[in-house]
Amino acid sequence: MTTTTRIERHHYDVVVIGAGGAGLRAAIEARLAGKKTAIISKSLFGKAHTVMAEGGAAAAMGNVNSRDSWQVHFRDTMRGGKFLNNFRMAELHAKESPQRIWELETYGALFDRTKDGKISQRNFGGHEYPRLAHVGDRTGLELIRTLQQKIVSLQQEDQREHGSYDARIRVFSETTITELLLDGDRVAGAFGYYRESGEFILFEAPAVVLATGGVGRSYKVTSNSWEYTGDGHALALRAGATLINMEFLQFHPTGMVWPPSVKGILVTESVRGDGGILKNSEGKRFMFDYVPDVFRKQYADSAAEADRWYEDPDNNRRPPELLPRDEVARAINSEVKAGRGTPAGGVYLDIASRLPAEEIRRRLPSMYHQFKELADVDITQEPMEVGPTCHYVMGGVEVDPDSGAAFGHVRGLFAAGEVSGGMHGSNRLGGNSLSDLLVFGKRAGGHAASYADGLASRPRVPVPAVETAVETALAPLQRDTGESPYVLQQDLQAVMGDLVGIIRREGELVDALARLGELRERVAKVSAVGGRRYNPGWHLALDLRNMLVVSECTAKAALERRESRGGHTREDHPTMDPAWRRVNQVCSLEGDIVHLDRKPLPRMRPELFALFDRAELAKYLTDEELAEFDALTEEER
Amino acid sequence: MGTEKSQAAGAPATKRQFRIWRGDETGGDLKEYLVEAKEGEVVLDIIHRLQSTEAPDLACRWNCKAGKCGSCSVEINGKPKLACMTRMSTFTEDETISVTPLRTFPIVRDLVTDVSFNYEKARETPAFAPPPGVAPGDYRMQQVDVERSQEFRKCIECFLCQTVCHVIRDHEENKPAFSGPRYFIRAAELDMHPLDARDDRKEYAQAEQGLGYCNITKCCTEVCPEHIKITDNGIIPMKERVVDRKYDPLVWLGNKIFRRGQVPQTSVTSEHSPGAVRTPAAGPPGFHSHAGASHDPQAEAQAQAGVNWHREVPKPTAPTLDESGKLPLTELTFDRPAAPSPFGEDVTFPLPPEHLNYAHPEQDKH
Ligand SMILES: Cc1cc2nc3c(=O)[nH]c(=O)nc-3n(C[C@H](O)[C@H](O)[C@H](O)COP(=O)(O)OP(=O)(O)OC[C@H]3O[C@@H](n4cnc5c(N)ncnc54)[C@H](O)[C@@H]3O)c2cc1C
Numbered sequence A: 001m002t003t004t005t006r007i008e009r010h011h012y013d014v015v016v017i018g019a020g021g022a023g024l025r026a027a028i029e030a031r032l033a034g035k036k037t038a039i040i041s042k043s044l045f046g047k048a049h050t051v052m053a054e055g056g057a058a059a060a061m062g063n064v065n066s067r068d069s070w071q072v073h074f075r076d077t078m079r080g081g082k083f084l085n086n087f088r089m090a091e092l093h094a095k096e097s098p099q100r101i102w103e104l105e106t107y108g109a110l111f112d113r114t115k116d117g118k119i120s121q122r123n124f125g126g127h128e129y130p131r132l133a134h135v136g137d138r139t140g141l142e143l144i145r146t147l148q149q150k151i152v153s154l155q156q157e158d159q160r161e162h163g164s165y166d167a168r169i170r171v172f173s174e175t176t177i178t179e180l181l182l183d184g185d186r187v188a189g190a191f192g193y194y195r196e197s198g199e200f201i202l203f204e205a206p207a208v209v210l211a212t213g214g215v216g217r218s219y220k221v222t223s224n225s226w227e228y229t230g231d232g233h234a235l236a237l238r239a240g241a242t243l244i245n246m247e248f249l250q251f252h253p254t255g256m257v258w259p260p261s262v263k264g265i266l267v268t269e270s271v272r273g274d275g276g277i278l279k280n281s282e283g284k285r286f287m288f289d290y291v292p293d294v295f296r297k298q299y300a301d302s303a304a305e306a307d308r309w310y311e312d313p314d315n316n317r318r319p320p321e322l323l324p325r326d327e328v329a330r331a332i333n334s335e336v337k338a339g340r341g342t343p344a345g346g347v348y349l350d351i352a353s354r355l356p357a358e359e360i361r362r363r364l365p366s367m368y369h370q371f372k373e374l375a376d377v378d379i380t381q382e383p384m385e386v387g388p389t390c391h392y393v394m395g396g397v398e399v400d401p402d403s404g405a406a407f408g409h410v411r412g413l414f415a416a417g418e419v420s421g422g423m424h425g426s427n428r429l430g431g432n433s434l435s436d437l438l439v440f441g442k443r444a445g446g447h448a449a450s451y452a453d454g455l456a457s458r459p460r461v462p463v464p465a466v467e468t469a470v471e472t473a474l475a476p477l478q479r480d481t482g483e484s485p486y487v488l489q490q491d492l493q494a495v496m497g498d499l500v501g502i503i504r505r506e507g508e509l510v511d512a513l514a515r516l517g518e519l520r521e522r523v524a525k526v527s528a529v530g531g532r533r534y535n536p537g538w539h540l541a542l543d544l545r546n547m548l549v550v551s552e553c554t555a556k557a558a559l560e561r562r563e564s565r566g567g568h569t570r571e572d573h574p575t576m577d578p579a580w581r582r583v584n585q586v587c588s589l590e591g592d593i594v595h596l597d598r599k600p601l602p603r604m605r606p607e608l609f610a611l612f613d614r615a616e617l618a619k620y621l622t623d624e625e626l627a628e629f630d631a632l633t634e635e636e637r
Numbered sequence B: 001m002g003t004e005k006s007q008a009a010g011a012p013a014t015k016r017q018f019r020i021w022r023g024d025e026t027g028g029d030l031k032e033y034l035v036e037a038k039e040g041e042v043v044l045d046i047i048h049r050l051q052s053t054e055a056p057d058l059a060c061r062w063n064c065k066a067g068k069c070g071s072c073s074v075e076i077n078g079k080p081k082l083a084c085m086t087r088m089s090t091f092t093e094d095e096t097i098s099v100t101p102l103r104t105f106p107i108v109r110d111l112v113t114d115v116s117f118n119y120e121k122a123r124e125t126p127a128f129a130p131p132p133g134v135a136p137g138d139y140r141m142q143q144v145d146v147e148r149s150q151e152f153r154k155c156i157e158c159f160l161c162q163t164v165c166h167v168i169r170d171h172e173e174n175k176p177a178f179s180g181p182r183y184f185i186r187a188a189e190l191d192m193h194p195l196d197a198r199d200d201r202k203e204y205a206q207a208e209q210g211l212g213y214c215n216i217t218k219c220c221t222e223v224c225p226e227h228i229k230i231t232d233n234g235i236i237p238m239k240e241r242v243v244d245r246k247y248d249p250l251v252w253l254g255n256k257i258f259r260r261g262q263v264p265q266t267s268v269t270s271e272h273s274p275g276a277v278r279t280p281a282a283g284p285p286g287f288h289s290h291a292g293a294s295h296d297p298q299a300e301a302q303a304q305a306g307v308n309w310h311r312e313v314p315k316p317t318a319p320t321l322d323e324s325g326k327l328p329l330t331e332l333t334f335d336r337p338a339a340p341s342p343f344g345e346d347v348t349f350p351l352p353p354e355h356l357n358y359a360h361p362e363q364d365k366h
């Protein structure tokens, strides 16, 4: 039966799954390296999640404060990630971001400018200097549109040279990949379906770049769209690659909690960067009570000093509203739990009383516009009601930092962007994602191209694997006894939101794992009504198994890690444990069972260690490591 | 969680009457649904509720639910809108809300249309040309100079302006020659880009994108969810400058861009303009139609409460040309002082208000 199913076949050198910032940058690089490249995306071209990024892209260009440098950026990134970052990724990111941003200007991007005509940079939580290149508060849109237009310009080149726009780079929009196909341990291709027609499509390609973004759809309150079902994470696992740091999820501290039409939508950090403050229901500016010792040196302890900082950042410490996101999220959570929250379970974010209405509209145009239109809330007049929202997954495919090649036992698989893990450690700084996409997108695309070049023979797609993929894809349509995918998704979201949310406890995590086990059986029997053409129920049914396996990784890793760090907070283990800092938790798949292993973190190079104060390192490192550090600095003298 | 609490605290959920177009390219019709709606919800919330209850296979695009990605474009009560930005509170409780797919593009299924027309036009629009010899990192531009282009770069590619434009809305035959407002502003954006190395953006828009078909009805501006002043800031300056350059004999002679020959300048004149000259090849369509999508009289009436689709729209005509078929070159050989008006000679400004298609931004509130 299955062999008679029509399957459209394509041959490419490099297939990029995902058309967000990372995917597009990877595709540009592969095409520039002369490879025939396909870009695949679940939604239309130019609509990927990157569109939603607001605040900006972090790069130490030093346009606003010339004291900024890659070393300072590196330091901030490591600090933000609580030293769990892959140091090499953080280093490459800090060094290469400025070039990647400047390059965008040659593609036609128009960032906001400084007085002397350079790219303007703004303050953001966790960054020591103003560092985020931005365009109002629609930076992600600028980034994705610029890359999209660069791809168009490459296609126009190909049209002139080869007579076809699609000669060397082609976009397959509204196409979902459901399976990677292997020839032994080598990637041989990718299988999926067109959403519009439900027809199947097979890409034969020796190199695949995953750039599928995150996993937030497994949570109830999330800023993420329907696309974020962890497909790339799951595809990698099933192909034999590994995931790291899956316990670390970022809950954005300030997502809207009321009214429902905007629930989950983020209020960009620049509202706080531009002077917005957080208040509880008693009207108290509570963040001063939540500055952790590690940050005392950089953050103000009085409202007067904090307020002076906006004008004179060199001589004052920063307002505590600009602490890294997890600190802010935790503070809000504590306030709400202590009964000082708003009726909808959040706190107030107030910019209205801090800046003139005119100024707010100028600095935060799309924020203003969004709330006015979506919720009829005028942010220049009244405070917003905000609370923690699932936003970003730090964990992802374990990759080689320089090339983006996936670890585990698979070759020809690369990953970049949110789907890859390690760069951000246990917590991502705002603005570091957009530059991460560019830096590692370019690297992954380039290395995928040279991997394809270096192959002596092209891998072949095994026929039985294609048949299995077809059967798996059609199964939900052929069953009519199972449950609705929407019900299953709601149940999954309830388990993750309630039991594996921002604050975690051992008992709840154990419970969560049991429930996920039950869900696994129900998901295996899911059924979708309707036909194959643009059927969202069917699409969701297929996404569910990805969401499930990724959720299991998160729950397992969260149960194991008995400490609190960055995007992982255990109520029963509330402090950071230096011994845990040396450990990455690695997930792999055997059959359909998630396995968890521990692996030591790569050791940071001495000259990078030397960028930090001993006093600061003492908060993160074990005594043993500190002794090594002392020995090192001794030597240098 | 806490949010649930306050939902309960708000007004109770009510049932609302919806009519949603179901079908595919072979046909379909409006289906009635009675759906629960809660306080503070938008139309997209209702569509999601339908998907998770009685219509699991109802096809609809969306991504961000925040008016940022431009995926959820549909026609609501005949008016092109983003479903995620249309609040339920803008309708009265007894109102039937009809949701139909974008009319200008071929149907795929239910509320999803094939918008590839737009991506084809995007591919045909020449890309940014980097200034030669300027290294990455050396780009210097002033904020005031980038702001004009930035306005157009706010575009979220929802294609609402494309679907509403009468030149292609009911005129399949115009599609090959007409790129539409989204791509006029793309050309305008590059034209105004301080460092773009090409200087023929306007001529290109005129000769290759079909700018001449546009008769400045401003319907595109009206529906733009990003409030981009498509006509005033994009299209009109492009048209004006083309006329300027055509008028300048040096540019005129030196210009090799007009591959399709003398495309006549179209412009807005009144309905009864005498002496309108049109070449058949590039002539704009003769009438205007903005009927709304649903063919449902009630929806039609509602749509018109917001926008007057049937107002008398000025007809496009060509400007006055001299015997040689060109714009008169100098004041000496022309019978009037100063340059000919790009809008045609017999239009007086200000235009009568009923000829304008302006809707107050807060019209929905009534
Ligand atoms: C509201 C919001 C605001 C943010 N603000 C900022 C900010 O200010 N600064 C910052 O640095 N970061 C920000 N972020 C984070 C940042 O936007 C994302 O992490 C980043 O855009 C991810 O990019 P990506 O290229 O990895 O993936 P995405 O842009 O998410 O793209 C994923 C792509 O993969 C495709 N895909 C997924 N699965 C499949 C499949 N199975 N088959 C085919 N295609 C598939 C999707 O269709 C999509 O094209 C924000 C995020 C959100 C949600």
Ligand code: SF4
Pocket: B164, B165, B166, B167, B180, B181, B213, B214, B215, B216, B217, B218, B219, B220, B221, B231, B235
């Ligand atoms: S002004 Fe009218 S005719 Fe011109 S592009 Fe806009 S909608 Fe079309």
Ligand code: SF4
Pocket: B070, B154, B155, B156, B157, B158, B159, B160, B161, B162, B181, B182, B185, B220, B223, B224, B225, B226, B227, B228, B230
């Ligand atoms: S110009 Fe406005 S209406 Fe047109 S596609 Fe862009 S955002 Fe949409």
Ligand code: FES
Pocket: B061, B062, B063, B064, B065, B066, B067, B068, B069, B070, B071, B072, B073, B082, B083, B084, B085
């Ligand atoms: S869903 Fe993105 S604009 Fe409506």
